[in-house]
Amino acid sequence: MNAVATKPPPENSLNERLAHSGLRLTPQRQQVHEVLREKMDHPTADQVFMRAKSKMPEISMATVYNCLDALVTCGLVRQVTLDRGATRYCPNMQDHSHFYCDECGSVYDILQTISPEEAHIKLPRGFRLKLIETNLHGLCPDCAAKTK
Numbered sequence: 001m002n003a004v005a006t007k008p009p010p011e012n013s014l015n016e017r018l019a020h021s022g023l024r025l026t027p028q029r030q031q032v033h034e035v036l037r038e039k040m041d042h043p044t045a046d047q048v049f050m051r052a053k054s055k056m057p058e059i060s061m062a063t064v065y066n067c068l069d070a071l072v073t074c075g076l077v078r079q080v081t082l083d084r085g086a087t088r089y090c091p092n093m094q095d096h097s098h099f100y101c102d103e104c105g106s107v108y109d110i111l112q113t114i115s116p117e118e119a120h121i122k123l124p125r126g127f128r129l130k131l132i133e134t135n136l137h138g139l140c141p142d143c144a145a146k147t148k
C-alpha cells in the first residue's frame, strides 16, 4: 500500500456534478468544496464551518451542513465515519482506505490496492463483492517519531 498524493477532480466539474444531481452551484457550495480540497485532512463539519467562515463570514452552520449534503449527494465528497467521533468529509473519490493515527486523531488517505479478486475472500453464495475498504490504525509519521 502506498500513501496517495492524488488531486481531487478539477473545480470546473463541480458545476457539472451538481447539475447532474439537479442541484445548483451556489457560492456557498463552491466555498465548502474549496475548503475540503484545500487541505485534505478529513475535517469534521465543525472544522469545515470554521474554515469556510473565515473566508465567507456570513455563512451559517446550517448552510455548511446543506452544502456538505449536496456535495455528498452528487458524489464529490464522501463521508468518513470513525468508530468514535464525528463524521468527517473526504473529497478523494478514488477507492482508498483510511489510516487513523490513534495518537493525534489525524486521518490519512491510503491508496486501496487490494482488489476483490486478489483478496480471496470466501463469500456465501449470492454475494458479490465490489470494494474492500479497510480501516488502518497506528501512528502517523509525526507521532511515530515522538514515541521513539
Ligand SMILES: [Zn+2]
Binding pocket: 101, 102, 103, 104, 105, 106, 139, 140, 141, 142, 143, 144
Ligand atoms: Zn499522529
Ligand SMILES: [Zn+2]
Binding pocket: 042, 080, 090, 091, 092, 096, 097, 098, 108, 109
Ligand atoms: Zn479519504
